[in-house]
Amino acid sequence: MKQSVEERKRAYDAVCKNVLADRYILANILKECVEEFQAETIDYIAAQCIQGTPEISTTPLRADEEELLKLDGLNTESSSLTEGIVYYDIRFRAVLPRSEKKIKLIINVEAQDNFTPGYSLLKRAMYYCCRMISSQYGTVFSHADYNSIEKVYSIWICTHPSKAWEYTITKYAMQETNLQGKVQAAKEEYDLIVPVMVCLGKQHYKKLQGLLRLLNIVLLHTSGEHRDEVEKELREQFHVKAMPNIGKGVAEMCNLSEGIYRDGVEDGTEQGKEESAKDMVLSLLNENMPLDFIMRVTKLPAERVREIAAPHGYAI
Numbered sequence: 001m002k003q004s005v006e007e008r009k010r011a012y013d014a015v016c017k018n019v020l021a022d023r024y025i026l027a028n029i030l031k032e033c034v035e036e037f038q039a040e041t042i043d044y045i046a047a048q049c050i051q052g053t054p055e056i057s058t059t060p061l062r063a064d065e066e067e068l069l070k071l072d073g074l075n076t077e078s079s080s081l082t083e084g085i086v087y088y089d090i091r092f093r094a095v096l097p098r099s100e101k102k103i104k105l106i107i108n109v110e111a112q113d114n115f116t117p118g119y120s121l122l123k124r125a126m127y128y129c130c131r132m133i134s135s136q137y138g139t140v141f142s143h144a145d146y147n148s149i150e151k152v153y154s155i156w157i158c159t160h161p162s163k164a165w166e167y168t169i170t171k172y173a174m175q176e177t178n179l180q181g182k183v184q185a186a187k188e189e190y191d192l193i194v195p196v197m198v199c200l201g202k203q204h205y206k207k208l209q210g211l212l213r214l215l216n217i218v219l220l221h222t223s224g225e226h227r228d229e230v231e232k233e234l235r236e237q238f239h240v241k242a243m244p245n246i247g248k249g250v251a252e253m254c255n256l257s258e259g260i261y262r263d264g265v266e267d268g269t270e271q272g273k274e275e276s277a278k279d280m281v282l283s284l285l286n287e288n289m290p291l292d293f294i295m296r297v298t299k300l301p302a303e304r305v306r307e308i309a310a311p312h313g314y315a316i
Helices: 005-020 023-033 042-049 121-134 210-220 227-236 243-269 273-286 291-298 302-312
Strands: 050-056 090-095 104-112 151-158 168-171 193-199
Touching: 005 023, 005 050, 005 104, 005 210, 023 042, 023 050, 023 090, 023 104, 023 151, 023 168, 023 193, 023 210, 042 050, 042 090, 104 121, 121 151, 121 193, 193 210, 210 227, 273 291, 273 302, 291 302
Parallel strands: 104 151, 151 193
Antiparallel strands: 050 090, 090 104, 168 193
16 A cells, blocks of 8 residues: 555654664764763764663653653653643663763754744754753652752754754853852753754765764665765764664665655646646755755656756755
């Protein structure tokens, strides 16, 4: 039975999360986005710092149930009696490296392809951080044991940001500012909430470096070209171990992504092939998709794609 566009989108989202939840992909994200791990190797972070198996938002859990509040663990969704359920894409704990005191960090990684959903993604990231702090009551600490609160990071991987945000990694954090007098609190007393925005773009991965290059390979590299070369780079430069699983996930994302857009074209054909194709081209351009991908999905020649794009200010 043919999958609907919505079913394909849900499947794409699930595969994307599974790829990002790989320990060595997460280790690369931690090394570049989380200051506590910047001096460590990818292998050390993956083997010694990331605890347990990262949890992906597939199993519903109700945090308002009394028995769950007593568990010293993580819920893949967080809810209360008065607010709707919030689903986390990936959540896991990590311990600080080479520390006598095993202070834990709670890390949340979100995959986001819609950069302008009608609200500020940065404010949503801040909200997620606050929820991860408040949900620690009854699990990490209770009563007035506020010293046990664990620092949280919410890291957002944005695959199709606006032009101004492309190829940027930006951290937001609390800081101390003396308004009168001069005192200095210990940083760990207030440095508890850190949203991080990681924004990709449509450039070929070979033009990028570091984490942006890695994420472009595993999330946006849209064909099987140079597969051996890509897998070698993932192993040697980024220390990714489970190549069959990563390769399968990337291939699935590519197929599902093309299927989502191709179905959109086919559905639109019934109402007018030309208008449907035009709308699809503009939609793909708005998401910063490359020319070869647009041609493959819409089955239009490059000349026609450029004709559609030009009046709207797209240069491809």
